[in-house]
Structure formats: structure tokens, C-alpha cells
Amino acid sequence: MNARVLLSRYGVPMVLALLVVAASIGVPGFFTRANFTTILLHVSINAILAVGLTYVIITAGIDLSVGSLVGLCGVLAAATLTDAAVVRTLGPAGAAVAATFVGLGVGALLGFVNGTLVASLRVAPFIVTLATMTVGRGAARLFTGGLPIGFPDAGDPDYAGKVAALDALHLLGGGRLPLPGLPSGFPVPALVMLALIAAGAFVLSRTRFGRYVYAVGGNEEASRLSGIPVQRILLGVYVISGACAGLAAVLLVGQLRSGGPDTGTMYELNAIAAAVIGGTSLFGGVGSAWGALTGALLIGVLNNALDLLGVQSFWQEIAKGVIILLAVLFDVFMKSGRAVGGRR
């Protein structure tokens, strides 16, 4: 294995490692267990969206609607969670489960709409998801009148039940698992995220569906002529991306105890950034779930270190932009080496 192959495969993890070492030395308060769990928690939502997007981007598609879906799924999940009838019939725990299904289901359903338009009607993914992004955000604002919903008014007849339901979902979105050595415990959303990344990586690398995702992105015509159900694969990746957005929405509702129609604005761009930094090629055929996590972590660690140093958030945006640019330049530089190095 030559240096070029090593770099193209492990370049981004190495950069992440370097960044962690540098921050550990130079940033007070960075190298603590509590801070590491904080970083994991902060990147959870972005990593979840990024892994869904990675599936789409490997097929040479794009999904701009995930940020809006976070908003729309969130308000619908919050509405379900605090619906008087739901709380009364199902109880707080049942309401939390129902809200989770609503969030995931609506996300998957809108992903299905995206996928149908892309796969069957052959509309450009950028256009399709730009449209659903706009529609989704509008629908979320329409549904709540523009205001966050969820937490009941003081005089609400079901006040206690609704708060109990919010608390139930908060176990998922804001809960902490006791862990020896971690006084405040391990954040549940980070655990959900890590499990999802592992599952996403397994599906991509070990299953037939995953293989087909790479094949369709690498050469759609060759895949079709080899008998691969190209349309179903394309449909599948958009459903996955939508469902990931739905999951992120449920976690956010649990965490914040409310669903805001403007939640998730611009999240799609952060997720695309994480995927691209993690080595997923916008031209298709190349990418991985671990790459999405690495990309999200790189952004997260950088933001965290700059936070701890007291650097203005404006600088953090500039730093993120520079990193995206470097990642893409790195990709261009590696392009000639990719054929030799494989894609993972």
C-alpha cells in the first residue's frame, strides 16, 4: 500500500486525530471525558443526517430537504406527543412511542416522495429536494402558525399528562445513561447516533442493498444491464435519508421538549459538509457511514475547541468553510489515486 492509498483512505481520520491532539495540548478543558461526551452529543444530530445523506450522495444524488424535514417531522411528532386524546389513551410512554413513529414515518414518507420523483420521473435530485425543502418548511410553519408547539399552557386540563409525555420522550432526546467514570452519564442521542452509524456502515459494506447503492452510483447503466433494480435502490436511499431526518427530529423534540417549525434550518448544508469532508464524492460511487461520522466529528471538534478558546462563532463559520474547501481540494488531489485505492 503506498502513501497515496493510505492518505486517501485514512487522510480525514488522521486530520481529526491531529486536531484532537493539538486541541488537547493547546485548549484548556478540552481533554476531559465530560467534554468528549459533550462533543458527541453536539454532533449527534448532524451525524445522523449525514449518514442518511451519505446513502443518497453515493448514488450521485443529493437531498436538500432533510433540514426542513427535521422541522416538519418535529412539529408533527410534538403535536402527537402532546395531543390530549393520544396522551389519555396511550399514556405518557405510549405517546412517546407514537410520536417517535410519527416522526420516523413522516420522514420516510416524504423521503419516499423524493425518491419516487427522482427514480421514476427522472427529475434532477437537486430540484426535487429543493422543492420538498421549501414545501416542508412552509408546511411546518403552517401547521403551528409559525410558533413552537409542545409545552402545555398552565391552564391545560391535561397539563400533567402532557408534561409526563414530554418527559418520557426526553429520556430519548435528553437522557443520560449512567456510566462509571462519567458523573453526568452518557447522552442517549449520542448512543442512538453511534448505533445508527454502525448499522449504516454494516448495510453499506455487508449487504446486497449496500453493494447496489455503490453500483448504481458508480455506473447506473452498467447496474441496470446487470439486472439491478435501479429504481428501487434510488427510492430506498431517499427513504433512508428521510427516515434519518425523522429520527433527528424526534431526538430534538425530546431534547427541547417542544417542536419548532424553524428547527433544522440549514441542517442539510451541515450534513452535506460532514459527508463531503468524510470523503463521500458528490459524483457518486464513493463514500461511507464512518466517513460521515468522521466529517461530523471534525466539524464538531473544531467548533468545540474554538468555543473553549472563546473565539467568536463567526470565526467558527469561517473555519468550517475553510475545512470544507480543504476536504474537496484533497478529494481532487486524490482523484488519480482513487482507482488504485478502492473506495472505502
Place this chain on the structure above:
Amino acid sequence: MTTLALRGIIKRYPGVTALDSVDLTLEGGQVHALLGENGAGKSTLLKVLAGATAPDDGTITLDGAPVTFAAPRDALELGITVIYQEFSLVPALSAAANVMLGMEPTRFGLLDAAAERARAAAALTALGAGFDPATPVAQLAVAERQLAELARALVRDARVIALDEPTAALSHRETEALFARVRALRERGIAVVLVTHRLEEVRALADTVTVLRDGRRIWTGVVADATDATIIHHMVGRAVEMERLAAARAPGEPALVVAGLTRDRAFRDIAFAVRRGEIVALAGLVGAGRTEVARCLAGADRSTAGTMTLQGEPYAPRSPAEAIRRGVFYLPEERKTQGLVLGMSVQENVTLATLARFCRAGVVRASAEREAAQAQVNALELRPPDLARAAGTLSGGNQQKVVLAKALLAGPDVLIVDEPTRGVDVGAKSEIHRRLRSLADAGKAVLVISSELPEVLALADRIVVLCEGRVRGELDGRTAGAQDVLALALPGSAAA
């Protein structure tokens, strides 16, 4: 009168000499036809003429003075225009803007739209064009686009105009109109080069004809003095023969029977059968409809009429997936764009069509997959036999073996191979041939599409010759010669 002379033009590409000491003399006021099989060197010669590619050796003189072209621009400035089959027009711009592209008239640094339109209109009118020069090219018919290209040449005071198969996409009436225009260009003293496959066009239009074969100029003569048989004879020559692989068994039951198969604007009324244990070649020129027929058989395209029968059962695949399930596998002609996922490994490409076999509950069983791929790769002697290597890094011959391995792993009853050895070295070529023959001997039905006559003759038990989307005739592969196939494949040849 203008005289453009090319002397001793040599052009080498890696592994192949595309032009080997070719001479060509073009006289003003004459139409010079360029004939030859696919790969004879016509396109390369046109590129040299256009300045699009630099010859490795040889001289070009214009009216006795030596010229060199560093870029197409140099040739254009000397009045040499090549009109390719794929037009070089900008679809979104108007015909007038396209005609004047690169020589837009300006006033005070701004585009002079009125002058542009006037000059373009004058050139178009001179050619007898009936459409509005303001029309975007995207809305023009093929014949009209051709006029725009011709007008572009006129605006530049072209002295030499080369037309690459100009009638390939034209109707009969449009062809007649084009002929009239070409004759008018000849009257103006322009030297016209006509690249064509059609002998009837050579007869109708050309004064002289040059035959190319395997990158060499074989013969140049006066059209009026030559018979069709003479011209075909020069085109075929003594083609290098490939080893003919004899069938080890007599053909059995028909595996795939096609009757009246039609796809609008591609082919009509195609009928033939492929039997078990038999290799049938679908021969013909590029554009005769061979690949289009194969794609219908493979479920990649739909036919508009006709019937197909597979092992006695009705067969109308709606997708390649369905065709593969029914036992029909198609290997496309472009392995890089249609056959392989270049970024994937050899193993992943080989098992692409059969992955379901190596899965349990959707999860790939890595060892089963690897063993199956390894067996295929070993049997085809892939070099290196490295399963982890990315397919894009292999040589052409080895890439073709990977595609073939993919098909063989699927174990089809009917194998359709489109240009199985294009761009493949001699060694791999004969290995692939032997493999196809052994498949037939094992009772499979094999349909081969090839533009290489020696390959057709070496492989086929029967040869079905297509010409302009129709079956022109069927030949016995054991007795047919190159001349017989070409006589059927060339449109308008009297030999048929």
C-alpha cells in the same frame, strides 16, 4: 484551383497505427469519396485534415505551400472545414449565431446583431435554406442543422469541405437536397471530401474515390471507371484471417426466435433464430441497428412490434433484470460506460448480476462470493487474478474478461455479446473466442455482434447481416467470405 495534398501521413496511437503512410490529393471543383470499413482510418484522416490531431509524420501542402495545423483554428483559417456527424453547434443559440460563431461582427466592442443576422442569412440563402436564421438550433431538424454547418463553412470562405457520413440521419428527400447543394459547392470550385458507407452515394456524387483499409490507402480511382465489385474487392482485400474455431456439435433446438421485431426509427421486421450450441453473428455496419436489436433482446429497450420466443415460450422482457431471470444475458459494447463499475473491485463487478445467490437475509456471505468470483477469474485467466483490484485499473482485455465472467457466473442460456473484443489485445481476443465457442459447445446459444469481419468469420456458424435496420441476408458462417458479408452490409451495393 485549390489543391490540398496530404503525403505520407502517419498517425500512431498506443498499440495501433491508425494511419500508415496515407496519401490523399483533393482538387477544387471535385468530390472525393473516402471509403473503408469501421476502423480503416477515415475518422483519423478527417481529424488530421481538420487540425484536430497532429500526424506523427507526413506533410500537408496547400497549393504547393507546406502548412501545419497546431489546432483546428489553423485549418479553419486556411479554409478547411470538417463537418462531423456529431455537429459542433450550440443548441441554445440561434442558427445565425452558430453560423457566425467565432467570427462575430462587432461595433464599438459590442455584438453587431444586425450584421450577424445579415451575413448568416446570406450564407443560408445561398444554400437554399428555408428556415428563419433566428431559430434556435435546438429546434432545427437534422438536415437544417447540417445547412447551418455548411453555411458556417461558406462564411469562412471554405476551400475544402469534408462531410463525415452526411446522409446517415437524413431522409431520402433530404439526401437529394443535400446532393444538389454538394454539387453547387463543387461548381464554386470547392474541394469536397465525402466520407460514406454507401456505394450509391459514391456513384451519385463523387468524381474520385479512395479506399482505406487498416490505416493504409489501398486504392484511388476514378468513380466512373470502377465497378461496385472492384470497390468492394479493394475494401475487403486479403483480410488477416483469424483461426476458425469449429463447432464440436450440431445445433439443437432453437433457443431464441425473433420474428417481425421492430423498433421505430431503429430497425424493422427483424427475423432470425439462435439455436442451442450455435454461434450466430449479427453483422453489419455501425448504425445498421445491431446494438439496438440486441438491447431489445436484453430488455434494455422496448420493441414496438414483433414477437420473441425463448425456449418455446413467449418472451417480452421489460427490464434487463427480467431478461437475466429468463436466462438471457447481454454484454454491452461499451464496457467502460455500460459494462463495468470502474471504481468497484474485480470481485464486486463479477458478482454484480448474481449477488443474490451469495446472500443470506440480504447480507453478503463474503467467502461464498469470493470463491465464486475466484473460480470465474481463474477460468478466464485474468491477469493479474487479483479480486481486490479496481476494475478501472485493468487493461482492456482483462476488463472484457471481467465483464464476461459476470455474464458466465449468471449461467445464461442465451448470451448476447456486443463487440466482445473491441480494443482487446490479440492474446485475450483468442481466449475470449475460445471461451465463446466452448459455451456454444456446452449447449448455450450465443449471439455475437461484431464490426470486425475476421472475427465474424472466425466465430459464426451463421451470419445474419443487417443493413439500415433490416435483415439483408443470412450466410453460412462456414463457407461465407468477407466479400459476401460486406456486399450485404453496404447499402446500395449491387452485389446483393
